[in-house]
Amino acid sequence: MSHFTLDDIDTVYTWGRKIHRLNCYKDRILDQYLVPFAITAAQFKVMLLMNRDGLTTSAELCRCISLDSGAMSRMLDRLENKKMIMRVRSTTDRRQFHLALTAQGQEFCQEIAAIAVKTFNDLLAPLAPAELNEFNRLLSKLVVNTDIKE
Secondary structure, eight states, rough: OOOOOOHHHHHHHHHHHHHHHHHHHHHHHHHHHHHHOOOOHOOOHHHHHHHOOOSHHHHHHHHHHHHHHHHHHHEEEEEHHTEEEEEEEEESOTTEEEEEEHHHHHHHHHHHHHHHHHHHHHHTSSSHHHHHHHHHHHHHHTTTTTOOOO
16 A cells, blocks of 8 residues: 655655654663663674574574674674674584574573663653554554564
8 A cells, every 4th residue: 555655755754764763762772771781782682682582693693683794793793702602613514603692691681681671661651551552553563564583
């Protein structure tokens, strides 16, 4: 269904900016809760996917986060330098490495749920319970046709 025409381009741009601003705001809130851990919002997402979904390769993470392999490699380098993850050579293919959480990374992952809850409580605080339910319904309707893994 087409909701807009070229005459509505200012509205389309406004909607795009609002969606972008909301995502940036979410990451700024998340960054505040991550200061004690010296982890960024982007690194948090990698740790979450490794912990929650068991992702163990750079390629899997790239697909889930929609990040190019070079940027992902640099992020993994930073997480490895922070002793949160380690690269482990594959036993079946010496050219490949698998990612694993270190003990420090596993310890951090125990905090993920609390950090996520605090972040979304702050982000969605302006919404009444009925509005929150409606927002969730609309988000679910919009993401159903995406090819991005939840």
